Amino acid sequence: AQSVTQLDSQVPVFEEAPVELRCNYSSSVSVYLFWYVQYPNQGLQLLLKYLSGSTLVESINGFEAEFNKSQTSFHLRKPSVHISDTAEYFCAVYSGNTPLVFGKGTRLSVIA
């Protein structure tokens, strides 16, 4: 069975500072990895995904994540955050023919 650990439940950061949200997973089979973002009173939106190929994946709004198989990690990074990035971020793992397994989420608060 897969599991996902998001090491930080809350991350406060000043505007224009860099941020890293950590995600580790465990699985005995090959996995697909995802980051979803949830803004207040909304559902989850897919931020980025790793299915295969390049281990560095990027989103359209400046976030990136790197799949590290040896460390079983998929940390999310952004070099300079904006107030509008304030949201909850969920890491998820999928191994085919199973539901997504989510981490408990990290609440990113960007401070002006």
Place this chain on the structure above:
Amino acid sequence: EAGVTQSPTHLIKTRGQQATLRCSPISGHTSVYWYQQALGLGLQFLLWYDEGEERNRGNFPPRFSGRQFPNYSSELNVNALELEDSALYLCASSSFNQPQHFGDGTRLSIL
């Protein structure tokens, strides 16, 4: 392309009543998933339907049930509502081995 749509947006019930939540997937998606997001508990998997069949079920009591219709839309039914059922219920859809896309959820409040 229309996204995943859920109805109603909000639902208020009292203990012991029954609730029905509805979900329309993205066109072409055959799988529908239901999740419960309760305060402080994160996202918990409830049910997965694909091609009209229940494929997997999370660790929830039998009073949580559902079905998927021939047009791939889905219904989640919760019987004998309890206070702890108050949560945001999220529906997601996908096609095979593709990422799940989520609706905005139904907020169920039990008084």
